[in-house]
Amino acid sequence: MNTEKPAGQDRSARELEMYFGPQHLGMVGNFSITLNVEGDRIIKAAANPGYLHRGFEKLMELRTWIQNFPMVCRINVVEPDSMEMIYSMAVEKLAGIEVPERAHYVRSIYLELARVGSHLFGLWAYANMLGFDTVAQWAMYHRDLVLDLFEELTGGRVYHIYIWPGGVRRDFPEGFADKLVNTLHAIGGCVPDYDAAFFENRVFYERARGIGTVTREEAKEMGGTGQVLRATGMEYDIRKVQPYAAYDKVPWSVHTREDGDAYSRIWVVRDEMIESVHMIFKLLEAMPRGEVYNRIPNPFKWNIPPGEAYVRCESSRGELGLYLVSDGGDRPYRVHFRTPSYPHGLTVLEKALQDASIADVGNIMISLYVVAPEIDR
Amino acid sequence: MNDALRKKLSSTFSDLQITAAGDGDTSITVPKGSLMSLLSFLKSQGYEHLGLISCVDWVEQKEFELIYIVSAYMSRDHEHGEQERSSIIVKTRISREEPRFLTVIPVYGNAEPYERELHELFGIHFEGHPRLIPLLLEREYPVPPFRKDFDTRKYVKEVFDSVPSLEDPEE
Numbered sequence: 001m002n003t004e005k006p007a008g009q010d011r012s013a014r015e016l017e018m019y020f021g022p023q024h025l026g027m028v029g030n031f032s033i034t035l036n037v038e039g040d041r042i043i044k045a046a047a048n049p050g051y052l053h054r055g056f057e058k059l060m061e062l063r064t065w066i067q068n069f070p071m072v073c074r075i076n077v078v079e080p081d082s083m084e085m086i087y088s089m090a091v092e093k094l095a096g097i098e099v100p101e102r103a104h105y106v107r108s109i110y111l112e113l114a115r116v117g118s119h120l121f122g123l124w125a126y127a128n129m130l131g132f133d134t135v136a137q138w139a140m141y142h143r144d145l146v147l148d149l150f151e152e153l154t155g156g157r158v159y160h161i162y163i164w165p166g167g168v169r170r171d172f173p174e175g176f177a178d179k180l181v182n183t184l185h186a187i188g189g190c191v192p193d194y195d196a197a198f199f200e201n202r203v204f205y206e207r208a209r210g211i212g213t214v215t216r217e218e219a220k221e222m223g224g225t226g227q228v229l230r231a232t233g234m235e236y237d238i239r240k241v242q243p244y245a246a247y248d249k250v251p252w253s254v255h256t257r258e259d260g261d262a263y264s265r266i267w268v269v270r271d272e273m274i275e276s277v278h279m280i281f282k283l284l285e286a287m288p289r290g291e292v293y294n295r296i297p298n299p300f301k302w303n304i305p306p307g308e309a310y311v312r313c314e315s316s317r318g319e320l321g322l323y324l325v326s327d328g329g330d331r332p333y334r335v336h337f338r339t340p341s342y343p344h345g346l347t348v349l350e351k352a353l354q355d356a357s358i359a360d361v362g363n364i365m366i367s368l369y370v371v372a373p374e375i376d377r
Numbered sequence: 378m379n380d381a382l383r384k385k386l387s388s389t390f391s392d393l394q395i396t397a398a399g400d401g402d403t404s405i406t407v408p409k410g411s412l413m414s415l416l417s418f419l420k421s422q423g424y425e426h427l428g429l430i431s432c433v434d435w436v437e438q439k440e441f442e443l444i445y446i447v448s449a450y451m452s453r454d455h456e457h458g459e460q461e462r463s464s465i466i467v468k469t470r471i472s473r474e475e476p477r478f479l480t481v482i483p484v485y486g487n488a489e490p491y492e493r494e495l496h497e498l499f500g501i502h503f504e505g506h507p508r509l510i511p512l513l514l515e516r517e518y519p520v521p522p523f524r525k526d527f528d529t530r531k532y533v534k535e536v537f538d539s540v541p542s543l544e545d546p547e548e
Contacts, residue, residue, distance in 0.1 A: 236450055338429040
């Protein structure tokens, strides 16, 4: 022991290693962070994923192209729909399958609805963590209304497997569009309540302002996308950069904020949710009639020509990519997902936690919108 | 990738093989010695976003193919041309017998977890990486588990079948 220095003056003696999660009330999801703290200040944070590693990418190499769908959608539990979309896009690109015009619109509407549901879930998590229990309950209730729509459309509430190579599984049922509009109006009618109780609330401002700030340069350096980047004033959205489905068919805008802190990120989420609802209305109006599905070859005897494809789309959390390789067989040769939570939960989180207070760890993590199963896959 | 960049690339590097698909995606195959300078060059040309580092195990050719996918960040997307919007897939091959390569962290800071993952799942050693410690897996494997010669079904049978079951107390 070093006896020359008086107690408390040796920095290393005051530095503690602390485990935050996976069994911690402030932690959302199966994820943990090792914190080096001095008093209440975090000196260094090390993200520690792997609690949900199921080896999906390896398992997918053992299953046929179509059999992989139930696994693909379980990579992101909160928003499985963009996962179906990206896998379908990659398979379509490799196999050269065309998608009918109407299916593009149906896909866009479906994905935007999923984005609303996912953002409401994120809002629940964030409001709950800050102690806004009422707002959290509203968000959960409204998400449930969205799930009801999914149930009617696809038969499943959480995992839908609705998007399929060649289009979507079925067209909107009779009267579904009206129900969709009514539900979205009901949710949209509560925006003033949300604003009064949460977004324009002084408590939210005080708790989120200046917390977990990531500058634009830092975000770019660490692979940030989605809200992390848009909260720093960059209009970076894959739906605009490389439009897919029907996103280039109707006018819409990307919402940004300037400060790069938790407050800006949650405001971007709010604005995006409202934009998604408006986009659904525009898409419903512009939607053409016709088929929603192009027949694919018999899935039991379906060999896809050799090749590689990298496709990307904008999930509710940021840029979602998929690198897919076929060797000409009836199953993928290599699958690798680029999930938005991967850089956000590892590199960006470690950076944002530096010099933060222990009390803000959950705040920063949820505002970065990290979903642990996306990291582990 | 636009034509100006393509010309610049072919005049700067002699050993590239550039293929362009119909929908704008470009892939560049490069010998492993030139990969670092190619990535630095692409970054200086605006391809600042490293989307993914992946690896494909071509077991019959006894090679690992490393994949680096880069694209451009756009602050105002309408200021960019159609050809700059797609990603570039940079590929290089390394020996499977001696899987070592250099880290690209000095060029792209967010390469750190991707290389850590490939080290764990494919057993590729990235020289100069600050922390090549396990990222996702909890136990030791005889062969890095994402390699093609790792038999998932056999491993599962051997490891998890031997757990004594409650219904069969004699075993």
